[in-house]
Structure formats: C-alpha cells, structure tokens
Amino acid sequence: MESGTPTLNRSSLTEILNDHSIDAIIAIDTAYNVIAWNKTASMIYGVPKQQAIGKPISELIPSVKQDEETFKAINQALNGQATFISASKLFTHRQHKENHFIPLKNNDGVLIGAMDIVHDVAHRIKAEQQLQHLNEELERKIRQLKITSDELASFTYITSSKIKEPIRQIYTGVEHLIKLEAGHLSDSGRASFRRMQSSLNRMDLLLDDVLGLAQISILQKPETRVDLGEVINEVTERIKTGEKKVNIVIDELCEISGHKNYLHLLFYNLFQNAVKFNENDVAEIKVTCEKIVLNEVNEKFVETEYYRVTVADNGIGFDMSDAEKIFNMFEKLQAPGKYKGSGTGLAIVRKIMDAHNGFIRAESIPGKGSAFHCYFPAEE
Numbered sequence: 001m002e003s004g005t006p007t008l009n010r011s012s013l014t015e016i017l018n019d020h021s022i023d024a025i026i027a028i029d030t031a032y033n034v035i036a037w038n039k040t041a042s043m044i045y046g047v048p049k050q051q052a053i054g055k056p057i058s059e060l061i062p063s064v065k066q067d068e069e070t071f072k073a074i075n076q077a078l079n080g081q082a083t084f085i086s087a088s089k090l091f092t093h094r095q096h097k098e099n100h101f102i103p104l105k106n107n108d109g110v111l112i113g114a115m116d117i118v119h120d121v122a123h124r125i126k127a128e129q130q131l132q133h134l135n136e137e138l139e140r141k142i143r144q145l146k147i148t149s150d151e152l153a154s155f156t157y158i159t160s161s162k163i164k165e166p167i168r169q170i171y172t173g174v175e176h177l178i179k180l181e182a183g184h185l186s187d188s189g190r191a192s193f194r195r196m197q198s199s200l201n202r203m204d205l206l207l208d209d210v211l212g213l214a215q216i217s218i219l220q221k222p223e224t225r226v227d228l229g230e231v232i233n234e235v236t237e238r239i240k241t242g243e244k245k246v247n248i249v250i251d252e253l254c255e256i257s258g259h260k261n262y263l264h265l266l267f268y269n270l271f272q273n274a275v276k277f278n279e280n281d282v283a284e285i286k287v288t289c290e291k292i293v294l295n296e297v298n299e300k301f302v303e304t305e306y307y308r309v310t311v312a313d314n315g316i317g318f319d320m321s322d323a324e325k326i327f328n329m330f331e332k333l334q335a336p337g338k339y340k341g342s343g344t345g346l347a348i349v350r351k352i353m354d355a356h357n358g359f360i361r362a363e364s365i366p367g368k369g370s371a372f373h374c375y376f377p378a379e380e
Helices: 010-019 039-045 062-066 068-078 122-180 187-217 228-239 260-276 345-355
Strands: 024-029 034-037 083-085 097-105 111-120 224-227 245-250 255-258 282-293 305-313 359-365 369-377
Touching: 024 039, 039 111, 062 068, 068 083, 068 097, 068 111, 122 187, 224 228, 224 260, 228 245, 228 260, 255 260, 255 369, 260 282, 260 305, 260 345, 260 369, 345 359, 345 369
Parallel strands: 245 282
Antiparallel strands: 024 034, 024 111, 083 097, 097 111, 224 255, 282 305, 305 369, 359 369
C-alpha cells in the first residue's frame, strides 16, 4: 500500500458500509435496546445515531408498541429464527417499508441480539398500484367491448332476419307477376324479371351468411366434448352428394371441447372450398391430426399444446401473399362470377376457430392445392 493512503480497521469499514446502505440497518440487544443505527435509519426515523444508541426500540419508533406482528418477528429473531414482514398501511413505521429480522450471534455462536433491515418499497408499491389501475381499466374496456360486440351481433342478427322476409315477399310477388302477365311480357321483360329473382336469391344467401357470422360472434365458451372424427364423417357424406366427384382420406382424429354444429359448419366450408376451387376431374381432400407444442406455431397463447387438424386439397391454390386476405369478409381472390359464393366461407371458419379459443393458418402453392391448419387447444 502506498504511503499516505488511509487505512481502516474492520469495525470502521463495517460502519462506513452500513452508513452508505440504501436500507435502514438497526440492531438491538436481547433487552430491545439499540446497539446499531445507520445514517439511513436516522433519515427515515428522524433520530441521529448518537441519540439512538442505547435507547429502547419502542421509544425511538413509538408505533412499534401497537404492532404485534413486528414484536413477534423481533422475538423470533431473538430466538434464532430469521423472519420477514411486509409493508402495511396500518402502522406508520411500515408504510412503504418491509422488514427483514435476522438473529445476531457473536464469534462463539452466542445469540446477542437481532438486526432489522428496513427496505423502502415505495417505488414498487407505486408501480404495483399503477399496474393494478391499468388492469382495472383494461378489464373495464374489455367488458365494454364485449357488450358492444354482443349488441352489434344481436343487431346484425335481428336486422338481417327482418330483411329476409321482405326479400321473400318481393321474390314471390315477382314470380306471381310473371305467371299472371306471362302473355303480355316479352322475352326480354321475362328475362329481366328472372335476373331480378336471381339477385334476390343471392341477397338471401348473403344474409344467411351474415346471420351465421352474427350467431358465431355471440357463442359462449364451449363445454361439450366433440369427436372430430364423427363430425368430419358427417361432412364427408354431405359433400359427396354434390355433382363433383370427391375422394376424401381421413386419418385418426381427436376429441375437443366445442360446439358440434359450428364445427360441422367449419369443416363443411373447408371441404366446400376444396371442391369449389378445384379444376381437376376428382377433388382430393386429406384430413390429418397431430398434437404439437406451442413453439412449433410461434403463437403466444396460454395453452402449451394444440391439436393441429389439417385439411389439404388439390385445388387451384392461391398466392401466399393472400394468406391472410382470404379470411376477410366478402373477399374473393378469383374473377367475379367464375366461382359461386358470397366470399364469407373462410371468414366464418376463422370466427368459429376464434370462438373455440383456437386459430387457423393457410398454406398454398398456386395450381398445387392448399392446406388449412386448424389449431385447437389440447386439454388434459
């Protein structure tokens, strides 16, 4: 050590370290009298070190007298057991402060007192209060959003239902007019009426899809067990009644919690798309199922495992830049009029997956077919 450098003995160094601590450090003997009191303790309790040493702790911090929890913690430390008590609004000496009581022993292992490390947690409590306020505000916003969503779904459902009746009446009126005035109508006039009826039919079908979306939006949490193998077998029988030849291969499937009718609608829409957007002589559909872990799909959901049910086809496919767009309401990637439909099928599919706490992803190569991956939470 260079000449002139000040030296410190162990006791002086310990005192300096204690005085520079951000925590109040207090030590008492077995008679509850203070034997150590650092500068932070002086700042917190307003008593200088010289005045604190030798005084009873209850005299220096009067509110301790009414605090049974603190006295119990002190006695436990004086009996050789380390204890901790959290901050409390009930006592002034514990507001925004937590206390760690540690037994003090000499070099021979004899208990000579207890040390109290007082840690100020005001910043943490403030942060917790702010977080609690944000959580409460978020819960309030979620409740408002749910109410608005339910009201909108109900409004859509009621409005669409009311519109369907006038459409049917107009259609019937046009049909009656054609029959009644058949002899007075030209071919052009008759064709115009038929086009009108065709438009009314399309509007009626579109309203059916809107109604379906409105109903899905207000689904409650699914509570019944559904065998997807049974659902897809039913969908298969329904699809095979169509005009186009279809070959369907189904692997072993799973059971999930869900709404059977809506799961039927989900897979019917996927199968129908596989058949509709297909220019081959035979539409090929393959359904597979596997259990996967969360990080394989890179999604931040609470559940750690999912059943991935994949519906793959040999249809016309689509460009992957449109992989999200295809799930939009009324979205049609193909030329208008080339393929029938309102453009709501995949929007309904996504709604049903959302209602089952799952999600859907699509993969495709133009001209090579598509694969729709449905991820359902796996429950033990």
